[in-house]
Amino acid sequence: MVTAGKDRGEIIAQLQGVDFSYGANKVLEGVDLTVRRGDYLAVLGPNGGGKTTLVKLILGLIRPDAGQVRVFNAPPAQTRGSIGYVPQYTNIRPDFPVSALDVVLMGLATARSFGLRVSSAERDRAMEALTLVDMTDCADRRIGALSGGQRQRVFIARALASGPDLLLMDEPTASVDAHARFCFYELLAELSDRVSVVVVSHDLSIVASRVTAIACVNKRLHYHPGPELTTAMLELMYGGHDGHKCPVMAFAHGLPGIMVPPHGKRHV
Numbered sequence: 001m002v003t004a005g006k007d008r009g010e011i012i013a014q015l016q017g018v019d020f021s022y023g024a025n026k027v028l029e030g031v032d033l034t035v036r037r038g039d040y041l042a043v044l045g046p047n048g049g050g051k052t053t054l055v056k057l058i059l060g061l062i063r064p065d066a067g068q069v070r071v072f073n074a075p076p077a078q079t080r081g082s083i084g085y086v087p088q089y090t091n092i093r094p095d096f097p098v099s100a101l102d103v104v105l106m107g108l109a110t111a112r113s114f115g116l117r118v119s120s121a122e123r124d125r126a127m128e129a130l131t132l133v134d135m136t137d138c139a140d141r142r143i144g145a146l147s148g149g150q151r152q153r154v155f156i157a158r159a160l161a162s163g164p165d166l167l168l169m170d171e172p173t174a175s176v177d178a179h180a181r182f183c184f185y186e187l188l189a190e191l192s193d194r195v196s197v198v199v200v201s202h203d204l205s206i207v208a209s210r211v212t213a214i215a216c217v218n219k220r221l222h223y224h225p226g227p228e229l230t231t232a233m234l235e236l237m238y239g240g241h242d243g244h245k246c247p248v249m250a251f252a253h254g255l256p257g258i259m260v261p262p263h264g265k266r267h268v
């Protein structure tokens with residue numbers, strides 16, 4: 001079901017020289033990004049910086065004004081099945097009458113006709129996906145009765161059920177408390193051995209998890225192939241320059257797990 005054993009390092013998604021505007025509002029400019037098999041990439045940036053727009057481009061929901069987006073070297077609209085997408089958390093009615101397992105089975109719905117009975121093989125596949133996110137105990141529980149963090153795991157299982165090559169998540173920890181968030185990031189690190197992971201987040205603490213790379217987006221994209229936030233990245237995200245540090249930069253310099261080289265000693 002998942003992609004363990006495939007060629008680590010193979011290019012899965014690639015953006016080259018991408019510009020995108022909503023009308024007169026230029027949101028992304030000259031964006032280059034390569035996602036490879038085995039990556040666990042955190043995409044950070046301020047509100048309105050263009051992170052969700054980047055996600056939509058990779059999903060092929062919108063097309064760039066300039067440059068190109070390729071997924072497995074094809075237009076993303078043709079290779080959508082290779083991406084498991086976990087959208088930003090949306091409220092679910094607590095009395096919504098579907099179980100966690102039903103939700104995961106929905107991830108297989110495109111692979112079979114709606115309305116057909118679920119086969120035992122599909123059920124096994126859905127349970128396997130729930131095992132990957134450590135949620136088998138909750139398979140029969142109502143989705144609306146689960147905590148925000150548990151629900152997120154079920155939505156990840158739904159995205160994994162069809163065996164994607166890339167797990168793409170937009171703000172998955174919005175409704176998850178600090179402790180559960182740490183466990184959640186550990187889970188993503190474990191999953192990245194089987195499926196490449198790209199996580200859009202506002203949460204700088206993700207950098208202290210086992211991410212393999214960071215991309216900071218604020219119209220332009222700054223990529224760093226390691227789990228460090230560089231000074232250049234913080235400047236891109238939050239502004240400020242030597243002698244006029246913004247509060248986030250001052251904070252980040254003292255945050256355990258976040259390594260910011262001294263000013264004037266930049267990684268990139």
Ligand SMILES: Nc1ncnc2c1ncn2[C@@H]1O[C@H](COP(=O)(O)OP(=O)(O)OP(=O)(O)O)[C@@H](O)[C@H]1O
Pocket residue numbers: 022025027045046047048049050051052053054
């Ligand atoms: N459908 C749309 N039509 C017009 N403008 C849009 C649309 N979607 C986003 N924008 C604008 O594009 C810019 C980038 O938005 P985007 O959602 O990509 O940012 P983001 O980094 O994901 O922000 P956030 O962290 O707040 O979710 C913002 O100025 C936003 O107002």
